[in-house]
Amino acid sequence: MSKVTTELDFFGLDKNQTNNAPKPKFKKTLDRRRSFREMQGAISKIDPEIIKSLLASGANRSESSTRSLSVPSTPKEDHPQIPSSPVHVPLSRPSMELVSGTVPMTIFYNGTVSVFQVSPNKAEDILKVAKETTPEKNKSMEKDLSVIPPTTLRSKLFDKNLEGDLPIARRKSLQRFLEKRKER
Amino acid sequence: MEDPDTKKPRSTPRNVDDVISLVIPYVTDARDRASASLVNPTWLRADSETREHVTMALCYASSPDRLSHRFPNLRSIKLKGKPRAAMFNLIPENWGGFVTPWVNEIALSMGRIRSVHFRRMIVSDLDLDVLARARLDELEVLKLDKCLGFSTDGLLTVVKHCRKIKTLLMDDSSFLEKDGKWLHELALHNTSLEVLNFYMTELTKLSPRDLATIAKNCHRTLVSAKVGDFDMLKLARFFNAAVNLEEFRGGALNEDPEKPDKYTKLTFPPKLSRLGLTYLGANEMPIIFPFAAQIRKLDLLYALLETNDHCKLIRKCPNLEVLETRNVIGDKGLEALAQYCKKLKRLRIERGEEDEGGLVTQRGLTALAQGCKELEYMAVYVTDVTNECLRTIGAHLKNLRDFRLVLLDQEERIIVADLPLDNGVRSLLMGCEKLRRFALYLRPGGLTDVGLGYIGRYSPNVRWMLLGYVGETDEGLVEFSRGGCCPKLQKLEMRGCCFSERAIAAAVMELPSLRYLWVQGYRASMTGEDLRVMSRPYWNIELIQARRVPEVDERGEVGEVEHPAHILAYYSLAGQRTDCPPTVRVLREL
Numbered sequence: 145m146s147k148v149t150t151e152l153d154f155f156g157l158d159k160n161q162t163n164n165a166p167k168p169k170f171k172k173t174l175d176r177r178r179s180f181r182e183m184q185g186a187i188s189k190i191d192p193e194i195i196k197s198l199l200a201s202g203a204n205r206s207e208s209s210t211r212s213l214s215v216p217s218t219p220k221e222d223h224p225q226i227p228s229s230p231v232h233v234p235l236s237r238p239s240m241e242l243v244s245g246t247v248p249m250t251i252f253y254n255g256t257v258s259v260f261q262v263s264p265n266k267a268e269d270i271l272k273v274a275k276e277t278t279p280e281k282n283k284s285m286e287k288d289l290s291v292i293p294p295t296t297l298r299s300k301l302f303d304k305n306l307e308g309d310l311p312i313a314r315r316k317s318l319q320r321f322l323e324k325r326k327e328r
Numbered sequence: 329m330e331d332p333d334t335k336k337p338r339s340t341p342r343n344v345d346d347v348i349s350l351v352i353p354y355v356t357d358a359r360d361r362a363s364a365s366l367v368n369p370t371w372l373r374a375d376s377e378t379r380e381h382v383t384m385a386l387c388y389a390s391s392p393d394r395l396s397h398r399f400p401n402l403r404s405i406k407l408k409g410k411p412r413a414a415m416f417n418l419i420p421e422n423w424g425g426f427v428t429p430w431v432n433e434i435a436l437s438m439g440r441i442r443s444v445h446f447r448r449m450i451v452s453d454l455d456l457d458v459l460a461r462a463r464l465d466e467l468e469v470l471k472l473d474k475c476l477g478f479s480t481d482g483l484l485t486v487v488k489h490c491r492k493i494k495t496l497l498m499d500d501s502s503f504l505e506k507d508g509k510w511l512h513e514l515a516l517h518n519t520s521l522e523v524l525n526f527y528m529t530e531l532t533k534l535s536p537r538d539l540a541t542i543a544k545n546c547h548r549t550l551v552s553a554k555v556g557d558f559d560m561l562k563l564a565r566f567f568n569a570a571v572n573l574e575e576f577r578g579g580a581l582n583e584d585p586e587k588p589d590k591y592t593k594l595t596f597p598p599k600l601s602r603l604g605l606t607y608l609g610a611n612e613m614p615i616i617f618p619f620a621a622q623i624r625k626l627d628l629l630y631a632l633l634e635t636n637d638h639c640k641l642i643r644k645c646p647n648l649e650v651l652e653t654r655n656v657i658g659d660k661g662l663e664a665l666a667q668y669c670k671k672l673k674r675l676r677i678e679r680g681e682e683d684e685g686g687l688v689t690q691r692g693l694t695a696l697a698q699g700c701k702e703l704e705y706m707a708v709y710v711t712d713v714t715n716e717c718l719r720t721i722g723a724h725l726k727n728l729r730d731f732r733l734v735l736l737d738q739e740e741r742i743i744v745a746d747l748p749l750d751n752g753v754r755s756l757l758m759g760c761e762k763l764r765r766f767a768l769y770l771r772p773g774g775l776t777d778v779g780l781g782y783i784g785r786y787s788p789n790v791r792w793m794l795l796g797y798v799g800e801t802d803e804g805l806v807e808f809s810r811g812g813c814c815p816k817l818q819k820l821e822m823r824g825c826c827f828s829e830r831a832i833a834a835a836v837m838e839l840p841s842l843r844y845l846w847v848q849g850y851r852a853s854m855t856g857e858d859l860r861v862m863s864r865p866y867w868n869i870e871l872i873q874a875r876r877v878p879e880v881d882e883r884g885e886v887g888e889v890e891h892p893a894h895i896l897a898y899y900s901l902a903g904q905r906t907d908c909p910p911t912v913r914v915l916r917e918l
Binding site (some may be wrong): 245247286310311312313315316317318319320321322325328 | 413415416417418500528607629630632654660678679680681734736737769796823824846849854856891
């Protein structure tokens, strides 16, 4: 089995969700996020400690919380930010479908629905931890926690994916010139 | 019986093997050489010992020691690293393509190397130091073409140790500028420079006086200079000294509304025939009119001309063979080309900004096809196109070897009425029999599965293809790769297509000549398992993971852009990569 580098975007944690984040670039991305938000509720009821420990065990690398606004010379890895309290975030963008090894996981909990992109291993971890928590929590979780096969969600994601997610890229050299042109 | 180790040719060849050692030095085409080397060990040796140049389209296709063992007497190498998509900002900067192992091999066992060309690779100052010290005065050509990772210190080392260098190129490379010492060093000692290129670099610490000195010292040999954006007035001494200059690109024409005659006194070298002046505007255009008739190659990509300016200029260039510009040239400009530039061989029309106006549509392309029959290369970004137009191209441009069409995804104001382009594409491919390179970048609905099948069926000589947003379902890819289709296709790039991983992998297995595949935007399988359909010996499969990359948009705000995953697959004799960054995942065999 090949080594799966899991893109642990556990909560679809997106820098754009933090307070200081600038607006997302493409309007399409924004629209897509809004529609998914409608499908989910808050996950704030889940014990934050559970979330933190899962992220810590699975996250590839940690990242400083201050985000520099300069464009880095080498692109950074897609690091999930570990929150101090769980943040309500929507499903990450459909192109996550394209990352091998991860599959949408839907969690029904206490009247809320949330969808995350996880690998099969991570899904197992989540279920294990859910069972290991305190007896009271354990019982209610066992009752309500269900994992839904992603078939229906997938077809929606595919359709979204085909809507020209890839804008025509411009040559670097030409892009630089056109930016300079604006300044003249 | 001939002693097989004797390289000296005999005056009377005794057998075929003797003959081949006399003949093979004259065989220069790489494909012919490859065929000859397969005949028998003697022919293989004859080829090995006399091969002078090798181009590796992907540096990971083999290893440095294999190269030096196979061709011990190599004089010239060209290596390419990153996928072509890197020129469009789609590939992580640290993806790979490190020159270090190659430079080390050159230093160790390739003692005849005189010319080195690295394209889209990562080069360090240490690499340049090793290379410079290993080859010294024997290094004649160094091209760091769209490379990154070094600094002007590395350039200084090269210039210091390689005193007889004839070509020094760092076109469009990203490197750290510490000072202008390297240019000064060239000015002090070099008298053999023929080609100097630091075009598209952001160098600010260079002295125009050094440039003028170089021109003076190398006035006999200097034929091509592509420089950064020095103000053109500062280059006056340079132009006066470079009496044999044939090609110039760069400089900067910084218009001054209070001094409309700022550049009118500028004189150019008498043999100048290949030209590109940065920020050339309507006001400055007349300075090149005196010698416009001898211009064969014109670069207007970085000029500030409008459609009418293009027409005015084009009218004065009857000997134009190569033109590069943005789509502000418009249909009107193409009609002018068709009328005045009958010798046009290569045309590249890039995508400018929408506020520039000027649109290229079937109107301009049709006129072009009918007027410029010598065209061999045509790359255009269009806002509208018709089947009839493509048919006309196929009917008239019989010399076309390289055709690239991108249909812009302009906003709703422009409706492309004549889609799908199935029949037009078929006619074009059937008509342009010499076509070797083909790119078609459309939009959903632009080409049906049937059309994709046409591309497969009617591209007998095409070796490279870029397909963007073509086809409708996996069936299209099946048609494209059916037996007998694309027999010579070596390199396939696909973007934004709707095909599944499985269909892509299956198509790869059908294409007999395919040695390189790049795909961005496809339907991934649940676990990436479907890619294993194309598992086979020597076939490396890599994934560049989906990423979010910070980018600055038009408003100057920093946002994040999503980059979907890429598949990259290629044949390699060197095994799987061991130098991948975290964003690249190598698919290992089960």
